[in-house]
Amino acid sequence: MRLRIIINDKECTSPIVKFALAAAALIGTIAVATLIIFVLLPIIGVSVTVVLGLFIAITLGVFAAAVGLTLGGALLAALISLVDFLADRFGRQ
Numbered sequence: 001m002r003l004r005i006i007i008n009d010k011e012c013t014s015p016i017v018k019f020a021l022a023a024a025a026l027i028g029t030i031a032v033a034t035l036i037i038f039v040l041l042p043i044i045g046v047s048v049t050v051v052l053g054l055f056i057a058i059t060l061g062v063f064a065a066a067v068g069l070t071l072g073g074a075l076l077a078a079l080i081s082l083v084d085f086l087a088d089r090f091g092r093q
Helices: 015-090
Strands: none
């Protein structure tokens, strides 16, 4: 396959110009691919990891708070009942 470069409706016939334009296109393609692979994908990966970690932490925190409040309420009710019983039993009249 032959390389044809047409600028302003004129075909470029100089092999040096063809080589320079092909090299520039190749370098530009490599630069864009490098930018995407080594800069954008790690940033996206870190942000997705942080969001997923926060989601898991918040979810576990909500469940832990629900369990803690339920058990705390039950323990507080038992403690108040015990104190009330002891106050009735041994309290002064």
